Each structure stands twice: as C-alpha cells, then as structure tokens.
Amino acid sequence: MKFAYKQFASGIERPIIPIIIRNPVNQQSVRYQALVDSGADQCIFSGEIGELIGLDITAGTEHTVSGVVAGQTRPYYMHDVEIEVGGRRRPATVGFMPDLAPNGHGLLGQAGFFDLFSFVKFERPKGTVELGALL
Amino acid sequence: MGQPLFFMASAAADKYGCLGNGAALVTMLRFGSVRKIRIMLCCLAMEHDTLEIKDWSPLFANHRGQWVALADDEVTVLAAAPTAKAALAASASKGAPSPILYRVPDTLDTFVGYEVCL
Numbered sequence: 544m545k546f547a548y549k550q551f552a553s554g555i556e557r558p559i560i561p562i563i564i565r566n567p568v569n570q571q572s573v574r575y576q577a578l579v580d581s582g583a584d585q586c587i588f589s590g591e592i593g594e595l596i597g598l599d600i601t602a603g604t605e606h607t608v609s610g611v612v613a614g615q616t617r618p619y620y621m622h623d624v625e626i627e628v629g630g631r632r633r634p635a636t637v638g639f640m641p642d643l644a645p646n647g648h649g650l651l652g653q654a655g656f657f658d659l660f661s662f663v664k665f666e667r668p669k670g671t672v673e674l675g676a677l678l
Numbered sequence: 679m680g681q682p683l684f685f686m687a688s689a690a691a692d693k694y695g696c697l698g699n700g701a702a703l704v705t706m707l708r709f710g711s712v713r714k715i716r717i718m719l720c721c722l723a724m725e726h727d728t729l730e731i732k733d734w735s736p737l738f739a740n741h742r743g744q745w746v747a748l749a750d751d752e753v754t755v756l757a758a759a760p761t762a763k764a765a766l767a768a769s770a771s772k773g774a775p776s777p778i779l780y781r782v783p784d785t786l787d788t789f790v791g792y793e794v795c796l
Contacts, residue, residue: 545729547729547730547731547732547752548731548732549731549732549734549752550731550732550733550734550735551734551735551738551783551786552735552738552786555786556731559780561752561778573762573766573779574776574777574778574779575778575779575780576748576752576778576779576780589762589781591745591761591762591763591781592762592779594762594763595762595763595766595779643781647783648781648783649781669729670729670730670731671729
C-alpha cells in the first residue's frame with residue numbers, strides 16, 4: 544500500500560497520508576491527513592479531530608510535549624481509538640493536543656502507527672511511503 | 679487462462695513499474711480466477727494513482743492557517759474554514775459529508791517534530 548508525498552513548495556515534500564480515526568465507543572469517525580513521522584514516539588493529533596469523533600479530550604491521561612526549542616511545553620491527552628489506513632483498521636492509543644502548533648501536523652508515530660505494520664518504507668526520490676502488511 | 683488477460687497484466691506491470699505485482703499476476707494467471715485478476719489490475723491502477731507527488735503548493739498558497747476539507751484526490755478543496763468542525767459542516771452542506779480534513783500550516787518553517795515527555 545503506497546501513498547504519495549505532498550509537495551508544499553520546491554524542496555519541501557512531506558510524507559502526509561490520509562487515515563481514518565474512529566471512536567470505538569460511538570463509532571464516529573473522521574478522515575484526516577497526518578504526517579508519517581518515524582521520530583515521533585507516539586501519534587498526536589489535533590484536539591479538534593478528537594472532538595469531531597465525540598471524545599472529551601481533557602478526560603484522557605495527560606502528558607506533555609515540547610518542541611525542539613527548550614522552554615515551552617503543552618499538554619496532550621491519550622485516548623483509545625481505531626486507526627484505519629487503506630481500508631484496514633486497528634485499535635491504537637493516541638494523543639490529542641488542544642493547541643497543536645499552527646505550523647505543525649498531526650503525527651503518526653512509532654506507537655499506534657509504525658507498530659501496526661510489518662514495515663514502513665520511505666522512498667523520498669520517488670515521493671512515496673509504503674506500508675507493509677498489517678500486524 | 680486467457681492470453682488477453684496475460685498481456686493486460688504484463689502491460690500494466692510494465693507501465694506502472696510494479697515488478698513484484700507483475701510476478702503475482704503471472705501466478706494468478708496460472709492459478710487464480712478472473713475476478714482475482716481484475717481485482718489485482720484495479721489495485722495496480724490505484725497504486726499508480728498514488729505514486730505521483732501531490733502538489734499542495736496551491737493549497738498552501740490559498741488556505742494557509744485554515745482547515746480544509748479535501749476530496750478523495752487529496753488535492754481538490756471542497757471547503758475551507760477556521761475550524762475543523764466548520765470545514766466539515768461546509769463540506770457536508772455541499773454534498774460531501776466525509777471529506778479528508780487537514781489543517782494547512784501557517785508557515786513553511788522547517789518542521790522537525792516534537793519532544794514527548796511521558
């Protein structure tokens with residue numbers, strides 16, 4: 544299953560792919576574009592996305608996240624959801640961040656995304672991300 | 679299995695550069711059903727659709743800082759609004775209740791992720 548990179552400007556291409564996030568309690572779901580980020584420990588999405596599927600964002604377990612510049616931290620809240628990619632669905636515990644940075648992206652990280660697939664292959668020259676078999 | 683299907687499969691594999699899938703097709707031609715072969719050809723076509731980098735430069739130029747509701751082609755903007763909820767509602771009002779939502783960045787600063795503190 545391959546997905547295309549998205550080009551914002553010459554030299555700025557990012558592996559952003561469409562997924563579906565579903566609330567397993569009420570089955571509400573939303574389609575969302577998120578960045579495949581091998582350096583992210585977890586999946587973190589905008590709080591607005593969580594609200595759209597009926598989650599009480601701040602009711603989740605609170606953690607904090609900071610940028611690469613020291614000094615500022617922001618809370619995010621973990622919730623159990625289902626992530627669907629290419630028609631294949633798996634449960635995952637992901638974070639929702641009420642004030643995701645305005646120049647940031649929803650992130651598909653190691654826990655909750657990379658651990659769902661046999662491999663995640665980036666081919667920057669071809670501008671593709673390939674996902675292996677769902678585990 | 680029919681020769682025309684074999685040639686279609688080979689041509690598709692060559693055109694789309696899917697050598698692995700081409701080999702799978704040959705196997706299917708020997709042992710599989712026509713239906714499975716058709717599905718495989720559809721998959722090849724879908725894969726080809728996703729192989730080209732999607733140009734989001736117009737998206738960034740026209741909608742920076744907004745939530746956009748995208749069509750299945752991931753490029754066509756169905757609606758745009760300051761919030762995800764409003765973008766979704768605007769898209770639904772135009773007959774597309776399940777768009778792909780995306781928050782267009784305000785700027786194209788170098789993006790290097792976040793640090794998670796557990």
